[in-house]
Amino acid sequence: MRTAVIGTGIMGAGMARSLAREGHDVVVWNRTAEKAEALVGDGISAAASVAEAVSGVDVVLTMLFDTDAVLAVTEDVARASGDAVWVQTATVGPDGARRIAEAAGDAADRMLDAPVLGTRKPAEDGALVVLASGPAALVERAQPVLDAIGSRTVRAGERLGDASALKLACNSWVGLITAGTAQALALAQAQGVDPQLFLDAIDGGAVDTPYAHVKGAPMISGDYSAVSFALDGVRKDLGLMVSAAEAGGMSADLLRTVLGLYDRASESGHGDEDMAAVRTAFDG
Structure with missing residues (x-):
């Protein structure tokens, strides 16, 4: 074709x-x-x-x-x-x-x-x-x-529009997993524990997900230059999710909180880097 x-x-x-x-x-x-x-x-x-x-x-x-x-x-x-x-x-x-x-x-x-x-x-x-x-x-x-x-x-x-609605639901999961991985790694490090041990601990278990390892590796190294999904793109999508949630009559509290983390990382100069840079939002 x-x-x-x-x-x-x-x-x-x-x-x-x-x-x-x-x-x-x-x-x-x-x-x-x-x-x-x-x-x-x-x-x-x-x-x-x-x-x-x-x-x-x-x-x-x-x-x-x-x-x-x-x-x-x-x-x-x-x-x-x-x-x-x-x-x-x-x-x-x-x-x-x-x-x-x-x-x-x-x-x-x-x-x-x-x-x-x-x-x-x-x-x-x-x-x-x-x-x-x-x-x-x-x-x-x-x-x-x-x-x-x-x-x-x-x-x-x-x-028309139903597939786009499904995409927002799916991307909400991606945004949450990535931010949740960042929080877990940051929490381990804040307590003086090697953050890699978090990924080792969940590996292969019921709460494991491949995405935690894919995004966890650059979070640990601090290198966000290999962009597969730009952080500002996630911010754009999260904004769409907030609007869709409110239009559907559901609470958007969690989405707003997660969006705030990506906003903070973008404001620190990471908007064009990979979404894994949301890890920087947890730095003091």
Whole structure:
């Protein structure tokens, strides 16, 4: 399939390479042209504009930072992409998904709400989990693309926005696990105990999780430069979660507290580093 990938940051670049590796004809566009041009070769070409990228393709995949970034390209995608399936993978929350669909006009009829679970390595490996909501016929048309970027697809329903709602629930778990790991390591260290012993103690037990070890290692070393999920991206998502929780009538107290930790780390200059840098929020 000929596929356009709009947005070639950490996630979009990995998706584009996974698509090309699986034999798709891939064209990319990014606001910072150098990021798109870095992918040229191996079946990937770079377009000078969104309209050029989406013209004549079978599937358009958008992977941008937030709702506003998607809205900035919506008119061009809607106007120039013909009858292509639009797979909207950015994390925008259910309200953002609805705003994008409204701005897309008639093109919303060929849009899938399809955020993904996973960070840099799963994106590069084509091993993301795709959360998809929208008409079943569109999922079927886009399935070769979904299979190229993901290890499996979880259907969240027919309604646009349901997959985005599920993504927020999943990312709340990621944010909480990471902040909880940071707290446990900081608490051990504050008491004069080697923080590595916390990871050793939970290893293989009922309360263990691979993510504690993945994020615990950079927390112990203090090196947050290998970015798989930027801390400011987590802050953006937590803000969406707070809004969604309040709109649904539930307490957002825990989410607000966790957001405050990521805010503190960002204010200390770690916003562009990996989310593991939330460990710095526990420093005195």
